[in-house]
Amino acid sequence: MASGNEDGTRGHLPSGLTSPAAGVCAWAGAVAGLASGVVLGLVILRQGRGMMEAQAPAHGGGLVGFGLFLVVAVATGATLGAVGRPEGLAASGSGGLLFGLLAWIAWSLTILPLVRGSGPTWSVDAAGESFPLLVGGLLHGGFTGLLLPGLVGRFTPTASAPVPAPARHRVVIVGGGFGGVAAARRFEELVTRGLPVDVTLVSQSNYLLFTPMLAEVASSALEPQHISAPVRAACPLTGFRRAALDAIDPERGVVTVSCGPGLPAAELPYDHLVLALGAVPHFLDLPGLEEHSFTLKSLSDATRLRDHVLGSLERADVEADPEERRRLLSFVVAGGGFAGTEMIAELFDLVHGVLRYYPGIGRGEPRFVLVHSRDRILPELSAELAAYALGKLRARGIEFALSRRVLAARDGAVLLDGDEALPTRTLVWTAGSRPNPALAGLRAERNRSGALLVDSALRLRGADRVWALGDCAEIPDPDRDGAPYPPTAQHALREGKAVADNIAAVIGGREPAPFRFRTIGILVALGHRTAVAEIRGRRFSGLAAWLLWRTVYLGKLPGLEKKLRVALDWTIELAFPRDTVVTADPRSERPVVSRGRER
Numbered sequence: 001m002a003s004g005n006e007d008g009t010r011g012h013l014p015s016g017l018t019s020p021a022a023g024v025c026a027w028a029g030a031v032a033g034l035a036s037g038v039v040l041g042l043v044i045l046r047q048g049r050g051m052m053e054a055q056a057p058a059h060g061g062g063l064v065g066f067g068l069f070l071v072v073a074v075a076t077g078a079t080l081g082a083v084g085r086p087e088g089l090a091a092s093g094s095g096g097l098l099f100g101l102l103a104w105i106a107w108s109l110t111i112l113p114l115v116r117g118s119g120p121t122w123s124v125d126a127a128g129e130s131f132p133l134l135v136g137g138l139l140h141g142g143f144t145g146l147l148l149p150g151l152v153g154r155f156t157p158t159a160s161a162p163v164p165a166p167a168r169h170r171v172v173i174v175g176g177g178f179g180g181v182a183a184a185r186r187f188e189e190l191v192t193r194g195l196p197v198d199v200t201l202v203s204q205s206n207y208l209l210f211t212p213m214l215a216e217v218a219s220s221a222l223e224p225q226h227i228s229a230p231v232r233a234a235c236p237l238t239g240f241r242r243a244a245l246d247a248i249d250p251e252r253g254v255v256t257v258s259c260g261p262g263l264p265a266a267e268l269p270y271d272h273l274v275l276a277l278g279a280v281p282h283f284l285d286l287p288g289l290e291e292h293s294f295t296l297k298s299l300s301d302a303t304r305l306r307d308h309v310l311g312s313l314e315r316a317d318v319e320a321d322p323e324e325r326r327r328l329l330s331f332v333v334a335g336g337g338f339a340g341t342e343m344i345a346e347l348f349d350l351v352h353g354v355l356r357y358y359p360g361i362g363r364g365e366p367r368f369v370l371v372h373s374r375d376r377i378l379p380e381l382s383a384e385l386a387a388y389a390l391g392k393l394r395a396r397g398i399e400f401a402l403s404r405r406v407l408a409a410r411d412g413a414v415l416l417d418g419d420e421a422l423p424t425r426t427l428v429w430t431a432g433s434r435p436n437p438a439l440a441g442l443r444a445e446r447n448r449s450g451a452l453l454v455d456s457a458l459r460l461r462g463a464d465r466v467w468a469l470g471d472c473a474e475i476p477d478p479d480r481d482g483a484p485y486p487p488t489a490q491h492a493l494r495e496g497k498a499v500a501d502n503i504a505a506v507i508g509g510r511e512p513a514p515f516r517f518r519t520i521g522i523l524v525a526l527g528h529r530t531a532v533a534e535i536r537g538r539r540f541s542g543l544a545a546w547l548l549w550r551t552v553y554l555g556k557l558p559g560l561e562k563k564l565r566v567a568l569d570w571t572i573e574l575a576f577p578r579d580t581v582v583t584a585d586p587r588s589e590r591p592v593v594s595r596g597r598e599r
Contacts (some may be wrong), residue, residue, distance in 0.1 A: 026082035028151035029144065033077015035072050036143035040136060069136075076103045077144045077387050083560050096145020097138055097566035104137035105571060168196045169507050172255050173269050174245050175276030176203025176231050178211075178489045179470035181558075183274055184235040184497025187503075191237065195504050199240040200268055202257055206231055209299060212489060212553055214568070215339070215525075217302040219346035220310075220578040224299045226565040228557040241266070245277065245438045250463050272503045274451065276496065277436035279471035279487065282449075284432050288448075292409040293429040296339060305428065309350060313424055314582065316358040323423070327412050329366045330424040332588035334406045334414075335431030336372030337380065338524055341389065343396055343428055344370045345527035354580050369422060371401045371414075373431070378532070380486075380522055384533040388541050392526055406431070435472040447474045447484075456514035460501050467503065469495035478514060490520060523549045 080099045123579060171187065173180045180201060187199045207228040209411050216222040243257035246265055255268045281297060283289040294305045298423065307510070308329070316328040331351070333344040351366050370393075377388040390400065408415040414422045432558035435450045445453040445461045451474040453461050457477060462468040469475065470492040476482040485491050495516045502512035523545070532544040540548055550570065557563045 019429060025148075026078045029081020029148055030078040032144045032147035032151050033073045033080070033140070033420060036077070036147060037073025040140050040143065041069050041073075042255045060585065072103070073140055073144075073307055076100070076141065077148075077408060080141070080144060080560070081148055083563075092148050093142055093145040095560050095564075096141040096143070096148070098141070098561065099140020099145070099470050100137040100139070101134070102564050102567050103141065104134045104568065108133045108137075130573050150384075166473065167272040168198050170269060171197050171199045171272045171503060172270040173274040173276060174203075175274075175278060175470070175472075176201060176205060176208060177276060177278050177470065177492065178208070179278075179492035179496040179499075180274065180276035181208045181231065181234055182493045183276065183469075184238045184496075184499045186497045186500035188235060188237045190500060190504050195507065197503075197507070198239070199237075200233060200241060201235060202241045202243050202245065202255070202268070203231060203480075204242065204244050206240070206242045208234055208558055210553075210557055210562075212295075212301075212596065215301045215342040215346040217299065218296065218305045218309075218343065218502055219350040220306055220580075221346070221573055222566060222569050223351075224303055226562055226569060227557070227563055229300060241268070247274070248439075248442050248466075250442075250466060253465065270465070272467065272506075274472045274499055274503075275439065275460075275466065275468040275472060276492070277438055277472045279433040281429060282432035282434035282437055283429065286406060287408040289406070289409045292411060293334075293427040295429055295547060297304070300338065304584065305426075306350075307582050309347065309426060310354070310580055310582045311584070313351065313354070313358050313361065316365075317358040325365070326367075327423045327425045329361065330369070330422065331426045331428075332369045332414050332422055333428045333430065333452065334371045335429065336370055336374065336377035336400075336402075337430065338378070338522075339374070340370060340428075340430040341393075342525050344368055345393060345429060345525065347428075348396060348398055349394075349527040350578060353509055353578050356577075357580055362565045368397070369399045369401060369424075371404055371406055371416065371422075371431075373403065373405050375403050376403070378524060381524070381532060381534055382539065385534060385539055385541060389524065389526055391534050392528075392530055396528070415527065423491050433471070439472060451484075456494060457502050457512035458515055459502070459512065467499050475515060478516060479518070485517070486518075486519070491517060525549050 002108060048065050053510045060541040080096060082405045107569060173183055180203065184199055184201050188198060191197060191199075197385045204286050207230050208228040210229075213222055217224050217227060226528070234406075241257060241259065243259040244255040244264070246258050248255055250273075253273075255270060255273060256265050258265050273325070281295045283293075294308065295301050296305065312328045316325050319325045319328060331344075331347050333340045334349070348368050351365075351368075355361060355363060356365070376383065376386050378388055382388075394400065401422075404420075405417045406414060407417055408410065409427055412422055412423060414423060414427050416422065439452065440450075442452075444463065444466075447453060452472060454468050454473050454475055455461060456476055458467050458469055458473070460468050471487040474484045475495065477485050485495075495515060498513070498515045505512050521533060523531065525531045525546065530542055531540075533540040533545040533548050535548075552567060554563055557566060
C-alpha cells in the first residue's frame with residue numbers, strides 16, 4: 001500500500017508510521033474546537049454582539065449563551081475530527097468551513113427553534129435573522145479546521161525505530177462499489193495494525209457511487225458529483241487501477257485487466273482475489289426492451305434520464321399533435337421494488353415542480369404509471385407499510401398496473417400482458433438485474449441467475465484464494481436456513497469488511513469466520529417529504545420516516561465533503577425550484593443501457 005510496484009499496488013505504510021485513529025482525531029478536534037471557540041466567543045462578547053444571547057434567549061444571559069457556544073464548539077470540533085480525518089491544512093480548513101455551515105443549519109435553524117417550541121425554521125427569513133450565528137459558525141469551523149492537522153500530528157504516536165517488514169501478501173479487489181471499497185478500507189485499517197498485505201483495487205469507474213440517491217439525481221434534486229466519492233481519496237493507501245476485467249486464471253493466480261483503448265492488457269498477480277463486481281440490468285429477453293428503456297444503475301443513467309424528461313417537457317410544450325403530446329407526457333416505470341417506487345415518486349415531483357415554466361402543458365396532462373408483476377408494491381416491506389405507500393402515491397395521481405407484466409417495448413409504446421399498449425416516450429426499467437457478465441469466463445458453481453456460490457465465510461466454492469460478495473455472489477444466511485442474503489448496500493458493506501477480516505485470518509493461520517448480519521432496516525422515500533421505514537421491526541411513515549431516511553443516508557455518504565454538499569443541496573431545494581437546464585444534445589435524449597454496476 002504505497003507506490004511504485006510493478007503489479008499495480010502502491011506498497012505499504014513505512015515502518016514507524018501509523019494512520020491517526022478516529023478517537024485520536026476526535027480528541028484533537030475537541031481541543032481545536034474548544035480553543036477556537038474560546039477565542040471567538042471572547043471576541044464576540046467584547047464587541048457586545050447579540051450572538052451569545054441568541055444561543056440562550058430563554059435564560060437571558062450572555063454567560064449562559066457563552067457556555068452553550070463552547071459546548072457546541074467542542075461537539076463541532078470533535079465531530080469534524082472523527083468524521084473528517086484531516087489529511088492536509090487546505091482540505092481541513094475548507095472542510096471546517098463546510099462543517100460550520102452544516103452546524104449552523106442544524107443548531108440555529110433546527111435545534112434552537114425546537115427548544116423554543118416553534119419547530120424547524122428552514123426559510124430565507126429565518127436564515128437572515130440568524131446571520132450573525134452563520135458568520136460565527138463559519139469562523140469557528142474554519143479556525144478549527146486549520147488547527148486540527150497540527151493537533152492530530154501531536155496526538156498520533158510514532159514508533160521510535162523501524163522493524164523488519166514481513167513477507168507481504170498480494171490482494172486484488174475487482175469492483176469499486178460498496179463491497180469492494182469497504183474491503184479496501186478495512187484492509188487499510190488492518191495494515192496500520194501490522195497486516196502484511198499489498199492491496200490493489202480494480203474498477204471501471206474511479207468513484208464510489210452512492211446508489212440509494214440516484215433517483216434524486218434523475219429528478220434534479222441532487223447534483224451528480226455530490227453522491228460519488230473518488231476511490232483514490234476514499235482509499236488513499238490502496239493501489240488503484242481504472243480498468244475492466246478481462247480474465248481470471250485461478251491456477252496461476254493472475255487477473256488480466258484492460259486499462260483502455262490503445263493500452264496493453266495488464267496482468268495482476270494475487271495471493272487472494274476478491275470479486276465484488278455487482279450486477280447489470282437484465283431485460284429478460286423481452287423484445288425491444290433494451291433499445292427503448294432507461295435504466296438507473298450509474299450517474300450517466302441518472303443524468304441522461306433527467307435530460308430526457310426535461311427535453312420531453314420542452315417538446316410537449318410546443319407539440320400540436322395530441323397523440324404525440326400524450327406519449328411525451330406519459331412516464332412509465334417497470335418494477336415496484338425500492339428503485340421503481342422511489343423513481344416514480346421522484347419523476348412526479350420533478351415534472352410537477354417545474355410545470356409552471358411550461359405554459360403550454362396543463363397540470364392534468366402528465367401521466368405516471370408504475371407497472372409491477374405482483375399484487376402489491378414494495379414486497380420487501382410489511383403489507384401495512386406497502387399499502388400506506390400505495391395510498392400516498394395514488395392520492396397524488398400516480399397510476400398502478402399491479403399483477404401486470406411488460407411483454408415488449410417499441411418506439412412510443414410499452415406492451416403489457418392482456419394486449420394493452422401504454423403510449424410513452426419514457427420507460428424506466430428497474431424490474432431485473434443479473435450478475436456482471438465479466439465473470440462468465442470463471443469456472444465456478446453458480447445459481448440460476450448466474451451468481452457465484454460461496455461458503456459461509458464468503459470464499460468461492462472450490463477456490464481457497466478467491467472470495468466473492470455483493471450482487472455477484474449468493475451468500476447463505478445461517479439464521480434463515482441458508483437462504484441467500486439480499487443484495488443491498490448495507491449487506492455489501494458488511495460483507496466487504498468480513499472478507500478483509502477473513503483474509504487476514506487465513507494469512508495469520510486462523511480459520512475464517514462465518515458471515516452473519518441481521519438486516520437493520522429498510523427505508524423508501526416517496527417524495528413530498530414522505531417516506532416509509534421499517535427498522536428492526538418498528539414501522540415509521542410520513543414526515544418522521546422521511547427525516548429518518550435523510551438522516552441515515554446522509555450519515556452513510558462517504559466523506560465529510562459529500563455529506564455537506566448533499567445537505568446544502570437539500571437546503572437549497574427547500575427555498576428554490578429544481579433546475580431545468582438540459583445539458584444533453586437533443587439528438588442524444590434516448591435510452592442508452594448501462595452495462596454494469598459495481599457494489
